[in-house]
Amino acid sequence: MLDSLKMEATEDTPFVDFDTTTGIFQVTGRALPENAHEFFKPIEDWVAEYAENPLDNTVVEMRIDYFNSAATRYIFNLLMSFEDIVEAGKDAKIVWYYKEEDDMIEAKGEEFESMLDVPFEMKTL
Amino acid sequence: MASLSKKDVRVQYAIYGALFGLCFPVMATLFDAFMRDLGFGINGLIEAQKTQPLHWIINTAPIFLGFFSCLAGIKQQEVINVNAGLEEKVAQRTEMLNEQNEELRTIHDELEHSLTRISQSIDYAQRIQDAIISNTEEMKNAFSESMIMFKPRDTVSGDFPWYIKKDGYHFFAAVDCTGHGVPGAFMSLIGYFLLNKIVKDEGVTDTNEILCALHLEVVKVLKQGADSDVHDGMDLALCRVDEANGEVMFSGAGNPVYHVRGEDLMEYKADFWSIGGTQYRKRKPYTAQKFEYKKGDTLTVFSDGITDQISADGSTKFGYRPIKKALTQNPDASFPEIRSTLEDQLSEWMGDYRQMDDMLMISVKL
Numbered sequence: 001m002l003d004s005l006k007m008e009a010t011e012d013t014p015f016v017d018f019d020t021t022t023g024i025f026q027v028t029g030r031a032l033p034e035n036a037h038e039f040f041k042p043i044e045d046w047v048a049e050y051a052e053n054p055l056d057n058t059v060v061e062m063r064i065d066y067f068n069s070a071a072t073r074y075i076f077n078l079l080m081s082f083e084d085i086v087e088a089g090k091d092a093k094i095v096w097y098y099k100e101e102d103d104m105i106e107a108k109g110e111e112f113e114s115m116l117d118v119p120f121e122m123k124t125l
Numbered sequence: 126m127a128s129l130s131k132k133d134v135r136v137q138y139a140i141y142g143a144l145f146g147l148c149f150p151v152m153a154t155l156f157d158a159f160m161r162d163l164g165f166g167i168n169g170l171i172e173a174q175k176t177q178p179l180h181w182i183i184n185t186a187p188i189f190l191g192f193f194s195c196l197a198g199i200k201q202q203e204v205i206n207v208n209a210g211l212e213e214k215v216a217q218r219t220e221m222l223n224e225q226n227e228e229l230r231t232i233h234d235e236l237e238h239s240l241t242r243i244s245q246s247i248d249y250a251q252r253i254q255d256a257i258i259s260n261t262e263e264m265k266n267a268f269s270e271s272m273i274m275f276k277p278r279d280t281v282s283g284d285f286p287w288y289i290k291k292d293g294y295h296f297f298a299a300v301d302c303t304g305h306g307v308p309g310a311f312m313s314l315i316g317y318f319l320l321n322k323i324v325k326d327e328g329v330t331d332t333n334e335i336l337c338a339l340h341l342e343v344v345k346v347l348k349q350g351a352d353s354d355v356h357d358g359m360d361l362a363l364c365r366v367d368e369a370n371g372e373v374m375f376s377g378a379g380n381p382v383y384h385v386r387g388e389d390l391m392e393y394k395a396d397f398w399s400i401g402g403t404q405y406r407k408r409k410p411y412t413a414q415k416f417e418y419k420k421g422d423t424l425t426v427f428s429d430g431i432t433d434q435i436s437a438d439g440s441t442k443f444g445y446r447p448i449k450k451a452l453t454q455n456p457d458a459s460f461p462e463i464r465s466t467l468e469d470q471l472s473e474w475m476g477d478y479r480q481m482d483d484m485l486m487i488s489v490k491l
Binding site: 032036037041044065066068069070073074077101102103104111114115117 | 301303304354355356357358360379397399402407429432433435440441442444481482
């Protein structure tokens with residue numbers, strides 16, 4: 001099995017912990033990297049490799065407070081990679097956390113939910 | 126001699142101590158000779174010494190005082206030595222700091238030089254971008270009233286307003302390219318010329334078809350095949366105003382349009398898909414919405430730089446509500462009034478927090 005992927009949070013990028021021992025993949029914090037490509041590329045590559053031989057059960061927990069428009073695209077694209085895992089017959093689920101008063105993160109979650117063929121759950125923090 | 130005693134205060138202290146100590150036997154002997162009428166001659170003084178054993182003790186005073194003074198001198202000498210060492214260290218450190226200062230100054234100068242050159246280069250780029258954007262002057266003439274609130278985050282911008290008149294239609298859009306600054310500005314040029322090409326040269330007039338064509342062109346220009354990892358693209362809200370029929374046609378990629386009549390605001394939502402970028406599996410063609418307008422109605426389109434601006438405490442986004450409120454709270458408000466209301470709110474919201482993205486809002490009165 002692939003080694004877990006872990007990235008510490010910075011002022012502009014979220015904490016990333018894709019744990020292959022538990023199947024819980026967490027993204028927590030703010031995503032407004034100056035160079036979105038540079039930040040997300042290694043994560044995309046990692047997930048592409050993971051999708052070739054995934055665990056039976058993967059839960060993606062998104063706890064994003066803020067993302068800019070470039071990061072939105074990359075996050076959506078990242079979540080889209082989990083469609084492959086579902087298609088391959090394994091279980092994968094996205095849990096989208098948002099603060100009750102944060103309409104924008106909630107709306108973005110609903111938008112993503114309607115666009116993705118992955119079981120999707122909205123939860124308030 | 127002065128330098129010797131300065132060098133070694135131990136000797137100095139010992140001598141002063143002994144000399145001071147010598148005063149005691151001298152005074153005591155003279156006093157004793159006087160008291161006993163022995164006379165101050167050498168014989169008298171010897172007699173005084175011989176016959177009074179107390180003098181023998183007193184005679185040791187120069188030795189003891191000299192000795193203790195010498196001890197004090199040793200301590201003093203230590204202090205002097207330590208001080209001298211410190212001074213030397215301070216001198217060395219100062220020299221080191223001076224050298225480091227010099228290095229830093231050189232680095233600073235180099236950085237300043239680079240920064241100046243980069244700034245100049247970007248300032249020049251801004252002239253080019255301004256020259257392109259200035260065709261929105263036509264927009265001012267096209268509508269009875271219009272407003273463009275345009276605040277690039279950096280000198281050049283990924284957001285740009287776009288306007289064109291074609292076949293009796295007024296087309297205008299608030300375009301938000303991914304990124305900001307220089308990469309944003311590159312994208313904005315791509316967007317600008319592709320929009321012109323599609324509408325002006327190819328004569329596409331339905332807004333949904335314009336967006337479909339724009340998407341295909343951006344994908345082509347940026348070579349965004351299925352395995353491409355370039356997700357750049359643009360969001361935009363595009364309106365077509367048909368004055369003859371009093372009708373607006375709208376298509377959006379990510380960003381909506383607000384149609385305001387008096388205190389009523391109608392929002393027409395955009396399609397989810399961004400132009401270019403991600404190869405969505407489920408991407409569908411863009412849709413268009415048509416609605417009628419009355420004279421005096423206004424249309425407002427914007428980029429997400431305003432709505433996504435984070436508050437001074439870094440916790441929440443500005444959101445859509447303040448824009449909606451500014452547009453509807455006073456039906457008689459002029460565009461400059463609406464603009465200043467919104468700008469005041471926005472700057473209060475931001476506080477000292479940096480502007481995070483380019484900001485663009487376009488309003489026209491129909």
